[in-house]
Amino acid sequence: MPAQEDYIERHIAILVRLIAQIVTLRLSGKIEEAAAVMMQAQEKLFGCPASDFAVLPLDDQLNLLARGMSPEQAREKMVGYALLLREAGVSYLEQDRKELAAGAFKTALHILLVVSLNYSGRDDALADLIRSTLANAPVEQVDAPIREMLEAMAS
Numbered sequence: 001m002p003a004q005e006d007y008i009e010r011h012i013a014i015l016v017r018l019i020a021q022i023v024t025l026r027l028s029g030k031i032e033e034a035a036a037v038m039m040q041a042q043e044k045l046f047g048c049p050a051s052d053f054a055v056l057p058l059d060d061q062l063n064l065l066a067r068g069m070s071p072e073q074a075r076e077k078m079v080g081y082a083l084l085l086r087e088a089g090v091s092y093l094e095q096d097r098k099e100l101a102a103g104a105f106k107t108a109l110h111i112l113l114v115v116s117l118n119y120s121g122r123d124d125a126l127a128d129l130i131r132s133t134l135a136n137a138p139v140e141q142v143d144a145p146i147r148e149m150l151e152a153m154a155s
Contacts, residue, residue: 015041015080019087026091034091041084045077058107062114075119079126082111086133093136105136106146113149 018041025034039050046053046064053061065081066074089104112130116123134142134150142150 011044012076012080015045015084018044019080019083022084022087022091026087026094031091031095038084038088038091042081045080045084058110062111071119075115078111078115078119079129082108082115082129082133085111086136089136102137105133106142109133109137109142110146110149113146113153117149117152 018037022034022037022041025031025037042053043050046061048064053064056064061081062078065077069077085104085108089101089108092098092101092104109130112126112133116126116130130153137146
C-alpha cells in the first residue's frame, strides 16, 4: 500500500500546484487559461477525461473518486474536487455569471458536507471551509439534501 499512498500524495501535491496556478491566472485576468488548467486538474483528479466523469450524477462522481482509495485518500480527493469547484465559482462571479457561480458553490458545499459526514471526525478546517462555501451558496439554491446534511451536522 505504500506505493499507492505515495502516488496519491503526489497527485494531491500536483492538485495543490494546479489550484495555485488557477488562482494566479484568474487574478491576472487570464480566465480562459484558468478554465483550461481547471479542466486539466479535474481530469488529473479523476484519472480520466472530462467526458467520462462530467456526465455522471454527483454521487457517481464521488464514488469514482473514492474507488480503490482508503477513506483518507478518498477524503482528500473529494476536498480537492470541492476546492476546484469553489475556485470555479469565484471565477464565474468575477465574470458576472451568477447562476453558474451558484451551481459551482452549491456542488462544492454538497461535496464538503458528504466528506464531513462520511469521511472525518471533528475537523475545524473542514468546518471553516463548509461555512465559507455556504456563505457563497444562495439560500434559495440550497436544496433539500444539502439542508438535511446541514441539519445532520448540527445535531
